[in-house]
Amino acid sequence: MQQLKLGIPKGSLEKATISLFQQAGWNITSRSRNYFPFIDDPDISCALVRSQEMAPYVANGTLDLGLTGHDWILETQADVEEICELTYSKSSDQPCRWVLVVPQDSPIQRIEDLEGKTISTELVEFTKRHLVKKGINAKVEFSWGATEAKVVEGLVDAVVEITETGSTIKAHGLRIVCDLLHTETRLIASKTAVNNPVKRKKINQIATLLQASLKARQKVALKMNIPADRLDELVKMLPSLHAPTVSHLFDPKWFALETIVNSKEVRNLIPQLMEAGAEGILEYELRKMV
Template sequence: MRIAVPNKGRLHDPTLSLLERAGLHIENTADRQLYADTVDPDVSILFARAADIPEYVRDGAADLGITGLDQAEESGGVAADAGSADEDDLVDLLDLDYGSCRLVLAAPEDGDVESVADLQGATVATEFPNVTREYFDRVGVDADIVTVTGATELTPHVDMADAIVDITSTGTTLKVNRLAVIDDVLDSSVRLFARSDVVDDPKVEQVRTALESVLAADGRRYLMMNAPKANLDAVRDVIPGLGGQTVMDVEADENGNGMVAVHVVVDERDVFEAIAELKEVGATGILVTEIERLVE
């Protein structure tokens, strides 16, 4: 099975890092390399431009692809599951929770365009013509879509377009170029995509589960402690945890009181206060560790 991943740009490093954390160590990587093996002999990596990855998956050059939803939507249809997918659709298997951005409709701050309706018969420049046409069809506005390959935000200022549809993460570039957001076109993040005909492949599910386990572990911590058995209910009140705690009997303390070892997964943001409260109810030997992967 082959996974297509971005070969450069802002998505390259976090994608490789995610694969490494999921246990898919990439071997023999080098600059300008097109293919690489992983520690799994059944899984290899194809390096490609982020915009080309959806087409690589559709054409069968790769079985899975990791790229932005914006790129997948621009290349054709995206379905939430195999059952609702058309023949050429990609199936959105998993939101990987990075590379978040918005595709927005924007126009000059001091211009006459204040709403989508003001663009009837107007010219809109974009690097995403397919998504943009679908958007204007959806809102019932007939606009002339002009495809550009860069510096989209400059086109309204050189009389090439009345408005643009472009990607923004922070909005800084739009503000610098005196452009105001008129409407949101698409919310995007990096996703794991597959062709509909391979969704049920056990190896595809194995990869999806591995990536999902890394995401589930983010922001979680593993707490271990000893506590008086008589105070177990109080300990549970402090740390309800994910799916309850693991409790094991241990040797009695020096006073002969029964003790238990308690292990639990908690949200990282709860750890600071939880430790103080656990000490108040008699917990000792409290240990906090990071979690690499969590299969829920």
């Protein structure tokens, strides 16, 4: 088949994206000083592209498929097909936020206070449109980097910056006024590729396995042995997709039980299971969950 041209976001999301693809079943190997990583699938070719430029390249057909933030789709207003949402980042699985940031002692307390002010950001067009919708007349300048420093040094009145937790912003002595946009990674495709049945099938395969990999990150499997006389009690304690898998052991006084639970529940659940008589409890990670 004609190769599917896949864009991998270069920069902060690069390692996280390659890791996600590896979990999904594709090994992508970056090459030193090379913008075309190797992927172990003859039906796919890869290119490293900045997230900010991904949507236009997909829209014009240079790439068939790519991963980029919803923020950059909105910024460029590129005409692409959004295949699915993939919430992951370089350090967490939480959506990022574009926030309005000012110095701690700034008189700006709400977005309406930006009237007549100067703002610096990489997300220029989205910010301009957002202010127009609010009826606010302000100057929005493009920032080539070190955006937070501009407001610290008093070069601008405010900045619109991306953050996950806000901790870096606070560490610089700045204050978040409000959120402008919550964003996450999207798998996007060109409309030409989507209308090609062969490429569409490959796109669906990639989307399914990437989503299955992310879903599996939120779950773990638990196995344990439970006494027969405590079976009903223990089963009621265990959340699962439908019902736990229960099987007889050679000893008729014991059962083996297996279930899938949210990973965040395990730290509380295991002590409770032990108190209820469960033994030999095993926890293991999942690779995919469809």
